Amino acid sequence: MITASPPVKETKNYLNHERGIKSWLLTGDHKRIAILYLISVTLFFALGGVFASLIRLELSTPAGDLLESNQYNKVFTMHGILMVFFFLIPSIPATLGNFLIPMMIGAKDLAFPKINLLSWYIYVVGGIFTLYVLLTGGVDTGWTFYTPFSTSYSNGYVIAAGLGIFINGFSSILTGLNFIVTIHRMRAPGLTWFRLPLFVWAHYATSAIMILGTPVVAVTLFLVVLERGFHIGFFDPAYGGDPVLFQHLFWFYSHPAVYIMILPSMGVISEVISTFSSKKPFGYTFIAFSSVAIAVFGFLVWGHHLFVAGQSIYAGLVFSILSYVVAIPSAIKVFNWAATMYKGKVRLETPMLYALGFIGLFTVGGLTGIFLSSLGMDVHLTDTYFVVAHFHYVMVGGALLGYLCGIHFWWPKIFGRMYSQVWSKVSAVLVFVGFNLTFFPQFLLGYMGMPRRYHVYPPEFQVFNVLSSAGASVLALGLILPAIYLTWSLKHGEIASENPWGATGLEWQTASPPIMENFEVTPVVTTEAYDYSTQQEVVHVG
Amino acid sequence: MSDHNEQHHIVPKSVYFAVFITLIAMTWVTAWVSTVDLGRLNIFVALSIAIFKASLVILFFMHVKYGTKLTKFTVLAGLYWLVLLLFIAMCDLWTRGWMGVPGR
Numbered sequence: 001m002i003t004a005s006p007p008v009k010e011t012k013n014y015l016n017h018e019r020g021i022k023s024w025l026l027t028g029d030h031k032r033i034a035i036l037y038l039i040s041v042t043l044f045f046a047l048g049g050v051f052a053s054l055i056r057l058e059l060s061t062p063a064g065d066l067l068e069s070n071q072y073n074k075v076f077t078m079h080g081i082l083m084v085f086f087f088l089i090p091s092i093p094a095t096l097g098n099f100l101i102p103m104m105i106g107a108k109d110l111a112f113p114k115i116n117l118l119s120w121y122i123y124v125v126g127g128i129f130t131l132y133v134l135l136t137g138g139v140d141t142g143w144t145f146y147t148p149f150s151t152s153y154s155n156g157y158v159i160a161a162g163l164g165i166f167i168n169g170f171s172s173i174l175t176g177l178n179f180i181v182t183i184h185r186m187r188a189p190g191l192t193w194f195r196l197p198l199f200v201w202a203h204y205a206t207s208a209i210m211i212l213g214t215p216v217v218a219v220t221l222f223l224v225v226l227e228r229g230f231h232i233g234f235f236d237p238a239y240g241g242d243p244v245l246f247q248h249l250f251w252f253y254s255h256p257a258v259y260i261m262i263l264p265s266m267g268v269i270s271e272v273i274s275t276f277s278s279k280k281p282f283g284y285t286f287i288a289f290s291s292v293a294i295a296v297f298g299f300l301v302w303g304h305h306l307f308v309a310g311q312s313i314y315a316g317l318v319f320s321i322l323s324y325v326v327a328i329p330s331a332i333k334v335f336n337w338a339a340t341m342y343k344g345k346v347r348l349e350t351p352m353l354y355a356l357g358f359i360g361l362f363t364v365g366g367l368t369g370i371f372l373s374s375l376g377m378d379v380h381l382t383d384t385y386f387v388v389a390h391f392h393y394v395m396v397g398g399a400l401l402g403y404l405c406g407i408h409f410w411w412p413k414i415f416g417r418m419y420s421q422v423w424s425k426v427s428a429v430l431v432f433v434g435f436n437l438t439f440f441p442q443f444l445l446g447y448m449g450m451p452r453r454y455h456v457y458p459p460e461f462q463v464f465n466v467l468s469s470a471g472a473s474v475l476a477l478g479l480i481l482p483a484i485y486l487t488w489s490l491k492h493g494e495i496a497s498e499n500p501w502g503a504t505g506l507e508w509q510t511a512s513p514p515i516m517e518n519f520e521v522t523p524v525v526t527t528e529a530y531d532y533s534t535q536q537e538v539v540h541v542g
Numbered sequence: 543m544s545d546h547n548e549q550h551h552i553v554p555k556s557v558y559f560a561v562f563i564t565l566i567a568m569t570w571v572t573a574w575v576s577t578v579d580l581g582r583l584n585i586f587v588a589l590s591i592a593i594f595k596a597s598l599v600i601l602f603f604m605h606v607k608y609g610t611k612l613t614k615f616t617v618l619a620g621l622y623w624l625v626l627l628l629f630i631a632m633c634d635l636w637t638r639g640w641m642g643v644p645g646r
Contacts, residue, residue, distance in 0.1 A: 184612070212623045248631040299626065303634065313641055315634035 013416070013513040028113030029516065031414075034099035036120050041095060042483075044086035044127060051079035053476065056438075056469040064456045072455035073140035074156060078133075080143030085165050086127055088399050089257060092264035093175055093210075094123070096406045097203050099414060101179055103507035103514065104197050106188025106523040111181040119174035126168030133157040133164065142453065144254070147235035147246040151227040158228055162221040169218035172260075176210030179203050188506070190525035194288070197505050197529055198274075198281060201288040202267025205295040209256045209263075213299070217253035220246065244310050251302035259298040261395055262362070263291055265402020266333055269355045272409050273337045275503040276352035277344025280530035283336045290329035297326040307378045316375055323373030330366050334359060349501065350421060353428035354405030361397025361435065365390060368443065383453075386446025389439045397435055404431065404482065411486065412496030416513040419489035423481055430478030437471025504530050551608035561602045568595050 014031045017023075024032055054075050058066045067075060098116065102109050110116050133139050139156035141149055150158050183204050187196075223234045224246070233239025235246040274281045281287055303311060303319030337359055346352070368390040371377050381387060412418055441464035446452075450461045457465070499508040510519050572591050580587055601607040606617050 208619075212620065216627065242635075244634070245631070248634065249627075252627050252631075299623065300630070303630070306634075310638075312634045312637040314637040315630075318633075 011511065012515060013511060014516050015415075015513055017516045026117075028109070028117055030098050030102050030110045030113065030116060031514065031518075033116050033120055034095050034097075035414075037090060037094040037098060037123070040120070040124065040127070041087050041091050044082050045091075048079055048082035048087055049476065049479070051075050051082065052472065055079060056472040058455050059457075059465045060469045062457050062459045062462050062465075067455060069455060070140060070155075073142075073453070074138035076453060077139050077142050077156070081130060081139070081161065081165070084143055084257070084395075085168055086123075086130065088261045088395055089172060090123060090175070091261075091399065091403045092268065092406060093179070093203060093206055093260070094120075094171075096268065096403075096410060097179065097206075097264060098175070100410065100507055101182060101200060101203060102186070103510070103518050104200050104505050105183065105186060105191055106506050106519065106525065107182065107186040108517050108519075110178045111185060112178050115174050116178055119171040119178070122174070123168055123171040126164045126166075126171065129160055129164030129167060133161045136160075144250060145221060145224055145246075146250075147224065147227070147241075147243045148237070150224055151236050152238070159225050162225045166218045166221050166225075169214045172210045172214045176207035176214075179207040180211070183207075188523050188525055194285065195525055195527075195529050196288075197267075198270035198284070198287050198291075199264075199267035199505075202263045202270070202291045205291040206260050206263045208292075209260050209295050209298065213253040213256045213260075216249060217257075220249040220253070223249075244306065247306050247309055247311075248302070251305045252299070255302040255305065256295070256298040258391070258394060259294050261399035262402070263294060265358065265362075265399050265405075266291065268402045268406035268409070269337060269358050270333075271503070271505070272351045272355040272405055273340050274530050275409075275501050276347045276349060276355070277341045278347075278502065278532050279340055279344040280528075280532065281336060282339035282342075283332070284529065286332050287336050290332040293329040294326065297322065297329065301326050301373070304373045304378070307375060308382045313375075320373055320375045324370065327366060327370060330362075334363055334366075350419075350424040350428055351405050351409035351501070353425060354401050354408060354431075357428065357432040357435075358398060358401040358405060361393050361401060361432075365393030365395075365397055368393065381446060383451055384446035385442040385450045385452055388452050389442035389446060392439045392442075397439070401431070401435075404428075407482070407486075409501065410507075411489070412500045413507060413512050413514070415490055415493075416496050416511075417489045417493030418496050418500065419493055420485045423485045427478050427481040427485075430474055430481065432478075434471050434474030434476070434478050438468050438475050439471070441465070441467045441471070504532060551605070553602070553605070553608070557602060561598050565595055565598060 014029055017029075018027075024036065027033060027036075054067065055072075058064070058072060058075075064072070098110070133156075136157055139154070139158055139161040141154050141156060141158060141161075145158070145162065183196075183200060226232045227234050227236060227239065227241070231239060233241040235241040235243050237243065270281055270287055301319060301323040303315055304323045306319075307316050337355075368386070372381060372387065372390060408419070408424060445461055445464045445468075448461065448464075450457055496512045498510065498512055500512075501508075506519075506523055506525070507514075509523065568591050572588060575587055575591070576584075600617060606613060
C-alpha cells in the first residue's frame, strides 16, 4: 500500500525547467513534445472509445434501435479513423519513441527539435480537421474510404476527412525522418548498431515504413479529394478510372501501417521481457533483423486485402504466399521472447503482465491472419466479423497492450513517480479478460457469416454480440483504471528511483524524471546491450 | 559517434541557372508536345520529360549529386519502393485476363 509520500525534491528536471503554457507550446525538448503527444493521443483514444461504446451498445440487440443505419455508418467510420490515424499510428512512436530514443542512444535531443515540434502541430491541425468532420455531420465511408462510394455516392464530409488524414500524414513522415537521422548520427561514443536497444531497432524499422509508405496514402486520399471535388478520373470507371487501383494504393500503405502500429510495440515488449527476466534477449540479432524484415516484407503483402475485389487470381496467389512469409519474422520474435523468459528470473510486475498479454493476443491475431491470407478461406471470411476480430487482436491486443505496457514500464522514468501496483495489476488482468471476451466471440460470429458494418442482424447472432458487448464493458473498465491511478500517481505516487525495475538501458542511468539535457555528461558505452552482470539488485519491489 | 567530416559542396550559380533554364525549356516542350498526336506514345513522351525534369531537381536542386552514399541510398530506396508499387499493381492489371473469366 502506498502511503502519503513526501513531495518530490525540487531538483531541476525537464518538467520544471521552465514553467508556463508557452514554455510547453514552444518547446523543442523531445521529452516535453512526447508529453504533448501523450495528452493528444489519449484524448483521441478516449473519443474513439466513445464511438466504440456506441457500436457495442447498438449491437447488443439484433434490431437497429439505438442508431439509424446512416448514423451507424458514421459511428464506425469515425471510430476507425480516430483510432487508426490519430491513436494507434502515433501512439508509441510519438510518445515513448520521442521520449526515449534520444535517451537510449545517449543524445541530448532528436536531430531536428523544431521539426519534432512542427510534427506535433501538424498532428493537431489534422486532428482539428477530423473533429470538424465529426461536429458537422461525420463521414460514412469506413476508415478505408473505398471508391467509388467515397468519391461518388457518400453523403459525408469525405473531403475534409481526407484532408485531415493527408495533413496528419506529414506529422508521421517528419517523426520517422527525425528518428532515422537521430539514430544514424547521434549515437553516444561506443554505441554501435549491435549495441542498440531493440526498442531503437524497432523504431528504426518503423520509421522506414513511415517515410516510404505514408506519402502514398496521403497522395491517394488527395486523389479521392480531387475526384470527388473536381471529377478528375482516377478511380471511378465513369471518369475512366479503376476502383481497384484505389485499393492497391490504399493498402500499399495501410497494410504496412499495421506494422507501424505493431513494430514499436514489439520493441517495448523486447525491453520489458528482458528486464523482468533479468536476461539478455535470446537471439538479439534475429530480433533486430526480424524488425527490418517485417518492414520490408510488410510492403509486399497488400494484395491480400483485394482477394475478392476483382484482383487477378495470379496476383492473389503471389500475395497469398508472401503473406505467409511475413509471418516468419513475427514468429521469430514470439519464440525468442519465450526463450528469453526460459530460465530467467521472471518477475510478474505490471509491465510484464501486459507483455505476457501482448504475446498471447498478438499470437492469436497473427495466426488468424494466416487464415485470411489463404485464398480460398478468405472468400468465406472477407468482410465478416472474423476480419474485425483478427485485426483487433493485432491492433488492440498487440499495439494497445504494447502501448500500455510501455507506459507502465517507463512511467517512473517519465514522471519520477511510481503508481499503484495493486490497481495496475487489476487493470492489466481486466484488459486481458475484457479484450478476449469482446473479440473472441467475433471470430465465431464471422465464421457463422455475420458481416461487418451492419447494425441489424439475425437473432441467432445475438448471444455472441451480447458477450462481446459485455466484454467491451470490462475492457473499458480496465482502460479507465490506468487513467485514474496514473493521474493520481503524478502527485501522490511513491518517488521513483533512477532505475526502479533493474533495467539496463542508458535511459535508466539518469535521473527520474530526467534533467533537461538527459545526461550530466555524454555517456560512453563500453558493454553490449542488456548486460545484467553489472546490474545491481532491483530497488523497487511491488 | 557517427560524425563524418563532410565537406559541403558549393555549387556554382551557373549550374543552378543552367538547370533552371533547362526546366523552363522542358516545360515548354511538354506544352508543345501535347499538341502533337503521337498516338500511344503520348503518355510515354510526357512521362519521360517529367522524369527527366524530376531527376534534374533531385540531383542539382536537392544536392543529391553531391551527397553522401547514404543520401543516395535513401533516394534510391524511395525510387525502388515506387517501382515496387507500380510494378506489382500493374502485374495485377496485366494478368487479370489470363483466366478467361469476365472481370478477372
